[in-house]
Amino acid sequence: MTDFDVNMAPARNLDSRWVRRYRAFFIVGSVILSIQVFLAYRFFPIDAEGDESAQEHRDLSGKGLNLEVVNEDLNGGVSSRRFKENYFVVDDEDSPSNSNPVNGLYIRNKVPPDKSDSMVRSNGGAIVKVPKFNSKDGGSPGLNRTSLRLEELDFVPACDIVAKEAISAIHRAKTQLCKQKLANITCLIQQRQLYPHHLPNSCPSPGFTAGKSLGCYRDEKKFRLLSGYYANLKTTNSPKHCINMCLQSGFPYAGVQYSTECFCGNEEPPSASRRPDSSCNMKCPADPKEACGGYFTINVFETGIAKFTPQVPREVAESGEPPVKIAFLLTLNGRALRQVRRLIKVLFHRDHFFYIHVDARQDYLYRELLVLERSLPNVRLARHRYATIWGGASLLQMLLTSMNELLKLGWEWDFVINLSESDFPVKTNNQLVDFLTANKGQNFVKSHGREVQRFIQKQGLDKTFVECDAHMWRTGDRRLPWGIQMDGGSDWVALSRPFVGYVATAVQDVHIQKDPLVEGLNTVFKHTLLPAESFFHTALRNSYFCDTYIDNNLHVTNWKRRLGCKCQYKHVVDWCGCSPNDFKPEDWPRLQGTENRQLFFARKFEPVINQAIIDQVEEWLYGPYPSNVANLQSYWQSVYHCADLSPPPDDSLVTLAASLTRLSSKGLALRADGNSCFVHPGNVLEVTSYHNNDNYKGSLLLYEAVVNGGSKTVIIETWVQPQHYMTILKDTEPSRRLKTFLVSSEYDQKEQMSRNFLHNLGPFSEPILVYQLGVNPQPSTYNVTFLWVDPAGELVEVSEVHVEDGLVGNYVKPLLREPLLPGIWTVNMVYDAAVVAFTHFLVTPLQFVSGANVSQQQAGFLHSGPGQPYQIHDAADWNKLLDNKIDRSALQRKAVVNARRFGLDLKDWIDNLNMKFYKVLDTCVTSSSRHVLLECDKLHLKICENTAWSSLAPDSKSQIGMVNLTTGRLNRW
Ligand SMILES: *[C@@H]1O[C@H](CO)[C@@H](O)[C@H](O)[C@H]1NC(C)=O
Ligand SMILES: *[C@@H]1O[C@H](CO)[C@@H](O)[C@H](O)[C@H]1NC(C)=O
Numbered sequence: 001m002t003d004f005d006v007n008m009a010p011a012r013n014l015d016s017r018w019v020r021r022y023r024a025f026f027i028v029g030s031v032i033l034s035i036q037v038f039l040a041y042r043f044f045p046i047d048a049e050g051d052e053s054a055q056e057h058r059d060l061s062g063k064g065l066n067l068e069v070v071n072e073d074l075n076g077g078v079s080s081r082r083f084k085e086n087y088f089v090v091d092d093e094d095s096p097s098n099s100n101p102v103n104g105l106y107i108r109n110k111v112p113p114d115k116s117d118s119m120v121r122s123n124g125g126a127i128v129k130v131p132k133f134n135s136k137d138g139g140s141p142g143l144n145r146t147s148l149r150l151e152e153l154d155f156v157p158a159c160d161i162v163a164k165e166a167i168s169a170i171h172r173a174k175t176q177l178c179k180q181k182l183a184n185i186t187c188l189i190q191q192r193q194l195y196p197h198h199l200p201n202s203c204p205s206p207g208f209t210a211g212k213s214l215g216c217y218r219d220e221k222k223f224r225l226l227s228g229y230y231a232n233l234k235t236t237n238s239p240k241h242c243i244n245m246c247l248q249s250g251f252p253y254a255g256v257q258y259s260t261e262c263f264c265g266n267e268e269p270p271s272a273s274r275r276p277d278s279s280c281n282m283k284c285p286a287d288p289k290e291a292c293g294g295y296f297t298i299n300v301f302e303t304g305i306a307k308f309t310p311q312v313p314r315e316v317a318e319s320g321e322p323p324v325k326i327a328f329l330l331t332l333n334g335r336a337l338r339q340v341r342r343l344i345k346v347l348f349h350r351d352h353f354f355y356i357h358v359d360a361r362q363d364y365l366y367r368e369l370l371v372l373e374r375s376l377p378n379v380r381l382a383r384h385r386y387a388t389i390w391g392g393a394s395l396l397q398m399l400l401t402s403m404n405e406l407l408k409l410g411w412e413w414d415f416v417i418n419l420s421e422s423d424f425p426v427k428t429n430n431q432l433v434d435f436l437t438a439n440k441g442q443n444f445v446k447s448h449g450r451e452v453q454r455f456i457q458k459q460g461l462d463k464t465f466v467e468c469d470a471h472m473w474r475t476g477d478r479r480l481p482w483g484i485q486m487d488g489g490s491d492w493v494a495l496s497r498p499f500v501g502y503v504a505t506a507v508q509d510v511h512i513q514k515d516p517l518v519e520g521l522n523t524v525f526k527h528t529l530l531p532a533e534s535f536f537h538t539a540l541r542n543s544y545f546c547d548t549y550i551d552n553n554l555h556v557t558n559w560k561r562r563l564g565c566k567c568q569y570k571h572v573v574d575w576c577g578c579s580p581n582d583f584k585p586e587d588w589p590r591l592q593g594t595e596n597r598q599l600f601f602a603r604k605f606e607p608v609i610n611q612a613i614i615d616q617v618e619e620w621l622y623g624p625y626p627s628n629v630a631n632l633q634s635y636w637q638s639v640y641h642c643a644d645l646s647p648p649p650d651d652s653l654v655t656l657a658a659s660l661t662r663l664s665s666k667g668l669a670l671r672a673d674g675n676s677c678f679v680h681p682g683n684v685l686e687v688t689s690y691h692n693n694d695n696y697k698g699s700l701l702l703y704e705a706v707v708n709g710g711s712k713t714v715i716i717e718t719w720v721q722p723q724h725y726m727t728i729l730k731d732t733e734p735s736r737r738l739k740t741f742l743v744s745s746e747y748d749q750k751e752q753m754s755r756n757f758l759h760n761l762g763p764f765s766e767p768i769l770v771y772q773l774g775v776n777p778q779p780s781t782y783n784v785t786f787l788w789v790d791p792a793g794e795l796v797e798v799s800e801v802h803v804e805d806g807l808v809g810n811y812v813k814p815l816l817r818e819p820l821l822p823g824i825w826t827v828n829m830v831y832d833a834a835v836v837a838f839t840h841f842l843v844t845p846l847q848f849v850s851g852a853n854v855s856q857q858q859a860g861f862l863h864s865g866p867g868q869p870y871q872i873h874d875a876a877d878w879n880k881l882l883d884n885k886i887d888r889s890a891l892q893r894k895a896v897v898n899a900r901r902f903g904l905d906l907k908d909w910i911d912n913l914n915m916k917f918y919k920v921l922d923t924c925v926t927s928s929s930r931h932v933l934l935e936c937d938k939l940h941l942k943i944c945e946n947t948a949w950s951s952l953a954p955d956s957k958s959q960i961g962m963v964n965l966t967t968g969r970l971n972r973w
């Protein structure tokens with residue numbers, strides 16, 4: 001029996017408490033009466049559905065929820081309310097004691113996207129008008145389908161698939177292979193052939209016996225015998241079920257009460273509460289032959305496990321312990337090569353090892369890091385590479401495969417620490433080695449630190465996920481294997497060699513006797529979202545290694561749930577996930593606060609977002625750089641490299657780059673007076689983003705060229721900057737507040753910026769409007785409308801935005817049809833029935849398709865716009881607001897003519913457009929091409945290697961040189 005409202009909600013008003021107390025008397029009274037009347041009925045309460053006392057009891061306890069969690073809410077809130085909230089608190093990084101829950105930074109939100117209310121196409125305070133036609137991603141997981149449309153499949157499923165989620169996933173999957181995989185796995189699950197029912201637990205727990213009955217006890221409403229967890233299992237309750245659930249949740253004791261209730265706890269009930277077995281006389285819903293407690297009586301059992309206590313790490317090693325050797329397992333993605341080098345440099349010691357897994361799609365990073373393998377003895381790149389996705393099952397396979405390789409390399413490491421390109425140390429190498437030497441053999445993982453059943457739900461561990469087509473498809477509910485405790489938290493870990501041998505050997509090597517626990521977990525976690533956040537924890541807790549568990553992953557993580565939990569991965573997984581934010585200088589106190597704690601790494605750091613904080617951390621650990629070290633405040637990151645096959649280069653970027661090299665060359669020729677020097681541009685080699693003092697300064701194009709028809713190719717780098725057009729027409733509040741008003745793509749909701757620094761857009765880009773607002777002196781809330789006008793002068797989209805007071809910026813994603821009509825577009829901001837501001841953006845025509853020059857036929861298709869007219873509601877009214885001097889028919893005719901352009905004419909069109917939207921700032925020539933300076937000194941070219949903005953300028957913080965023989969480390973400059 002439960003009446004937690006009275007216990008748990010001291011803030012409730014007094015009246016209702018009196019009513020409750022009165023009710024309690026009424027319950028007791030009516031139970032006594034009932035017992036007297038129905039004395040002959042031995043099991044009376046079980047069929048007493050209509051019985052008033054039982055009804056009362058249910059109303060007080062259940063509030064209509066099947067599952068209720070107690071002792072979970074540390075703030076003393078009522079659980080039934082919290083249950084509906086979307087976010088989940090993870091103490092991923094031991095909160096400093098002064099953290100306050102309002103800006104508590106470690107709250108994660110993991111729920112299915114169809115249950116999240118953040119599904120609107122906007123964030124912050126804005127409401128964007130509901131789209132008028134469906135986007136191409138084809139519908140959400142919560143579809144209305146109940147049977148599989150077999151005619152869409154090129155195979156016949158092995159079973160009749162009935163699960164709604166599986167049907168939805170199969171229909172949404174793009175390839176037939178993926179559909180088949182989804183169907184195969186769903187059938188295996190339906191036939192109960194996939195998941196193990198039960199797994200062995202070999203963590204020793206002397207004195208505890210699974211399922212041992214301790215007898216019937218008297219329970220009290222105010223003081224629960226088993227107070228760790230409570231569930232009302234209306235149809236499934238039985239001692240066995242309850243024991244399994246309590247074991248899964250990590251409790252040594254389980255108890256069944258009042259037929260449907262299951263309690264878990266850590267303390268053995270006192271013998272004084274013992275009652276005769278006849279006092280526990282209610283039937284279990286799942287098995288009427290068994291007793292499930294009674295009215296405030298509880299049958300208590302042992303689950304078979306002892307209460308779990310993590311180990312406390314040692315501070316200092318015993319003298320004479322040799323220092324441990326660490327294998328850093330770097331799992332890398334993206335193109336932040338210079339930051340990766342910097343990370344390796346700061347961690348490097350000749351006694352440590354680096355095993356680097358570069359995502360299978362990242363040609364650039366892989367190619368550039370291969371160089372390190374040749375130059376440093378203890379660096380190795382994984383050859384078997386996985387294409388991993390956020391939360392994907394392949395992440396765990398990648399980690400286990402890499403660890404297995406690490407075991408086989410013959411390197412004598414003691415610990416594996418996994419890190420990504422966005423990690424950075426917050427302690428010196430020596431401090432890390434000292435700490436791990438003192439704790440050799442221990443395993444460092446961070447647990448969620450909350451109630452386990454809640455964790456399972458929020459994490460989606462009770463769902464099957466199948467990874468294919470670069471997506472994690474949710475195909476239905478599942479039951480986790482009984483017999484083991486579930487645990488999880490952070491996927492950043494530091495594991496001992498023996499434990500890595502245990503989890504990674506059994507998985508990979510067929511000839512080795514497989515451990516049944518590891519093998520079973522491997523099956524389960526192949527179909528698990530965010531598998532690395534639970535696999536190692538669960539394996540550790542339930543194996544012989546359980547006494548090496550330290551609840552600390554050595555990391556501090558920059559959680560900012562307001563920004564990081566925007567369900568930003570729903571295109572990749574059928575779930576809402578959160579991500580930590582990048583550190584910025586304002587987060588410094590947080591990093592500094594790790595000084596006296598056993599925290600050695602922080603994440604995330606990303607120099608395109610902020611590099612100053614990385615400099616600050618490095619100088620904090622290893623001392624300041626001398627003032628003569630050049631370009632410390634600069635950062636360069638590759639956007640394009642001509643040798644990349646994967647990811648496939650963006651045609652609009654390649655088109656833009658080629659066009660800008662033409663503009664650059666033309667500019668050079670003009671500069672050399674009398675046209676005495678002709679620069680003929682060739683291949684574009686690289687495009688690099690250039691940042692200085694944490695501002696994007698433009699992009700750099702490295703290209704081949706021939707000067708004055710010479711026979712030798714020279715290599716030139718040119719610095720270009722995108723130009724912005726924002727015009728304020730009327731001084732109104734919304735226009736006055738505009739700081740940024742531009743169109744780009746690749747908006748990052750978490751960092752609130754566009755990652756497309758160059759703002760290049762092509763016919764297949766997804767433009768977004770980014771606006772930033774100055775602080776509003778007078779609080780007010782208003783609506784503005786954005787009118788999108790294409791190069792033919794046609795109004796193609798109307799976005800209405802509600803600007804809340806206090807909003808400082810947001811983005812708007814319009815629904816436009818592809819291919820977008822190339823040319824100059826306009827976005828007008830309408831307020832109070834007038835256009836108050838506008839901006840232009842360019843959709844570049846394509847010179848290349850998949851790297852090859854477009855044909856006339858292709859150009860005709862690509863550059864004619866979407867082909868169907870846009871249908872805008874009230875278009876005539878909106879058009880009245882727009883400049884009526886626009887000659888729409890002339891613009892339309894011009895668009896038709898433009899679509900026929902190809903060859904040189906097309907290039908001219910492209911160059912003329914780009915000239916308006918990009919500015920060439922400077923140009924240099926590589927030192928290997930310095931001979932052109934002699935041939936044509938009138939070009940006045942600088943040498944790139946001596947030019948501060950050039951990607952070839954010295955960058956010693958990221959340059960890896962020789963190992964210092966005395967220190968064993970790499971020199972910093
Ligand atoms: C959903 O199903 C109901 C009843 O089967 C049907 O009336 C309705 O049109 C369906 N909705 C959609 C969007 O298919
Ligand atoms: C699905 O199962 C069938 C029959 O067992 C098998 O032939 C097929 O290769 C499987 N397909 C996938 C994608 O797993």
Ligand SMILES: *[C@@H]1O[C@H](CO)[C@@H](O)[C@H](O)[C@H]1NC(C)=O
Pocket residue numbers: 781782783802
């Ligand atoms: C803004 O638009 C919303 C929704 O259309 C409307 O409810 C609200 O009253 C409008 N606010 C103002 C200040 O016009």
